[in-house]
Amino acid sequence: xxxxxxxxxxxxxxxxxxxxxxxxxxxxxxxxxxxxxxxxxxxxxxxxxxxxxxxxxxxxxxxxxxxxxxxxxxxxxxxxxxxxxxxxxxxxxxxxxxxxxxxxxxxxxxxxxxxxxxxxxxxxxxxxxxxxxxxxxxxxxxxxxxxxxxxxxxxxxxxxxxxxxxxxxxxxxxxxxxxxxxxxxxxxxxxxxxxxxxxxxxxxxxxxxxxxxxxxxxxxxxxxxxxxxxxx
Amino acid sequence: xxxxxxxxxxxxxxxxxxxxxxxxxxxxxxxxxxxxxxxxxxxxxxxxxxxxxxxxxxxxxxxxxxxxxxxxxxxxxxxxxxxxxxxxxxxxxxxxxxxxxxxxxxxxxxxxxxxxxxxxxxxxxxxxxxxxxxxxxxxxxxxxxxxxxxxxxxxxxxxxxxxxxxxxxxxxxxxxxxxxxxxxxxxxxxxxxxxxxxxxxxxxxxxxxxxxxxxxxxxxxxxxxxxxxxxx
DNA sequence: GGATCTTGACTGTTATCACATATCAGGATT
DNA sequence: AATCCTGATATGTGATAACAGTCAAGATCC
Numbered sequence: 001x002x003x004x005x006x007x008x009x010x011x012x013x014x015x016x017x018x019x020x021x022x023x024x025x026x027x028x029x030x031x032x033x034x035x036x037x038x039x040x041x042x043x044x045x046x047x048x049x050x051x052x053x054x055x056x057x058x059x060x061x062x063x064x065x066x067x068x069x070x071x072x073x074x075x076x077x078x079x080x081x082x083x084x085x086x087x088x089x090x091x092x093x094x095x096x097x098x099x100x101x102x103x104x105x106x107x108x109x110x111x112x113x114x115x116x117x118x119x120x121x122x123x124x125x126x127x128x129x130x131x132x133x134x135x136x137x138x139x140x141x142x143x144x145x146x147x148x149x150x151x152x153x154x155x156x157x158x159x160x161x162x163x164x165x166x167x168x169x170x171x172x173x174x175x176x177x178x179x180x181x182x183x184x185x186x187x188x189x190x191x192x193x194x195x196x197x198x199x200x201x202x203x204x205x206x207x208x209x210x211x212x213x214x215x216x217x218x219x220x221x222x223x224x225x226x227x228x229x230x231x232x
Numbered sequence: 233x234x235x236x237x238x239x240x241x242x243x244x245x246x247x248x249x250x251x252x253x254x255x256x257x258x259x260x261x262x263x264x265x266x267x268x269x270x271x272x273x274x275x276x277x278x279x280x281x282x283x284x285x286x287x288x289x290x291x292x293x294x295x296x297x298x299x300x301x302x303x304x305x306x307x308x309x310x311x312x313x314x315x316x317x318x319x320x321x322x323x324x325x326x327x328x329x330x331x332x333x334x335x336x337x338x339x340x341x342x343x344x345x346x347x348x349x350x351x352x353x354x355x356x357x358x359x360x361x362x363x364x365x366x367x368x369x370x371x372x373x374x375x376x377x378x379x380x381x382x383x384x385x386x387x388x389x390x391x392x393x394x395x396x397x398x399x400x401x402x403x404x405x406x407x408x409x410x411x412x413x414x415x416x417x418x419x420x421x422x423x424x425x426x427x428x429x430x431x432x433x434x435x436x437x438x439x440x441x442x443x444x445x446x447x448x449x450x451x452x453x454x455x456x457x458x459x460x461x462x463x464x
Numbered sequence: 465g466g467a468t469c470t471t472g473a474c475t476g477t478t479a480t481c482a483c484a485t486a487t488c489a490g491g492a493t494t
Numbered sequence: 495a496a497t498c499c500t501g502a503t504a505t506g507t508g509a510t511a512a513c514a515g516t517c518a519a520g521a522t523c524c
Binding site for chain 1: 476477478479480484485486487
């Protein structure tokens with residue numbers, strides 16, 4: 001909705017990454033933002049033309065995104081955006097509610113005092129008007145990751161990122177319906193500030209419970225929006 | 233194990249997978265079996281020549297295996313087999329011990345009576361002398377998956393497979409040191425039969441605990457072997 | 465003699481091209 | 495009228511070739 005052509009004209013950091021990676025990021029962004037609808041067929045040559053590259057990097061990107069669960073890439077046939085499935089959504093959240101509170105429990109004793117201040121500030125600045133929707137969700141992921149990072153191994157981070165991306169599509173749709181309401185933005189900001197406060201108490205069980213409730217709340221919110229908007 | 237019933241008298245499914253997939257499977261097998269040592273550099277053209285294909289499928293394979301965590305594929309530089317890291321090993325097992333007992337809890341009420349018989353038989357036939365080491369580990373993964381499959385969503389299966397493959401390298405080294413001992417084979421067979429027996433009681437907590445202990449035991453075994461063999 | 469620059473082989477990346485296969489529309493057949 | 499066959503079109507797949515970056519060894523300069 002807020003994906004205006006003007007926003008794409010803003011200067012972006014020069015990224016000397018490979019074309020393949022840039023294509024991967026762009027297609028992923030389009031899927032997460034909903035610009036590419038679930039089930040939509042993805043033709044290599046068409047995507048390549050739209051992105052003004054050869055279809056080799058596109059091919060790579062689709063393979064990577066298949067591994068992330070965002071696209072289906074059956075051999076011999078065209079790739080397509082992975083469909084949305086409410087049961088799948090809850091399955092992923094069940095995993096998140098098993099892994100993340102456990103990480104919170106072990107992260108709390110390791111977090112630096114100064115880190116709480118930074119995190120609280122980050123939560124307070126959440127959803128600033130100058131940031132695009134894509135940026136906001138990047139911030140969101142970074143925020144949650146920072147809460148758990150001290151106790152997270154490389155594998156944990158890999159799984160956290162996978163789970164977060166896989167649920168981001170659903171959450172975006174759910175919150176998208178609430179977006180016009182400005183009070184909702186305040187609520188989310190306060191929810192994240194509260195989360196930092198609970199972590200600051202340095203009690204593993206309190207932190208684990210707070211994160212669990214935070215996840216459960218988001219899950220319910222997205223579920224209500226999705227089951228109401230897209231029955232079946 | 234090959235759970236296919238004898239009733240499937242139909243013609244064998246033709247498995248003319250794409251070259252890319254065959255290459256992926258072969259490189260993955262080599263890594264899991266230890267034929268490709270951790271840290272070893274993987275040259276596209278050399279691999280392509282050894283496999284007698286162009287380096288395009290090899291490239292695809294390395295990208296997929298990177299997503300699985302088995303190879304590192306930094307842009308612009310040569311890919312390499314992901315190094316072994318004892319801390320990482322325990323981190324993955326921590327995840328497994330969070331996810332799999334929970335799945336066991338929910339799978340137990342859904343398992344068919346007949347399935348227990350098949351699983352027990354599969355456990356009894358474990359490690360038959362005619363099966364290669366690669367086959368045995370395939371059987372092992374299929375066995376554990378079958379225990380949890382009734383309650384597992386597609387996402388669960390994806391994560392289970394990822395975790396299992398990521399730990400298989402470590403476990404293989406650990407068990408490799410014990411392999412010459414024939415009593416060890418009996419022990420593993422009995423351990424899996426016991427696991428089926430515990431599941432057959434249809435008590436979620438018993439099943440969860442049994443699976444947790446099974447995982448913990450394997451983790452310890454591999455840990456001891458690894459910390460003794462590869463210090464640091 | 466040691467540090468630095470240059471050169472050359474090697475490697476990943478991307479583009480262009482050739483081929484097998486899937487998809488679909490249109491027409492012939494039953 | 496429905497179904498099957500058959501073409502053409504489009505699509506994924508794999509190979510070859512050209513380009514660019516990396517890395518190490520050897521030459522050069524201080």
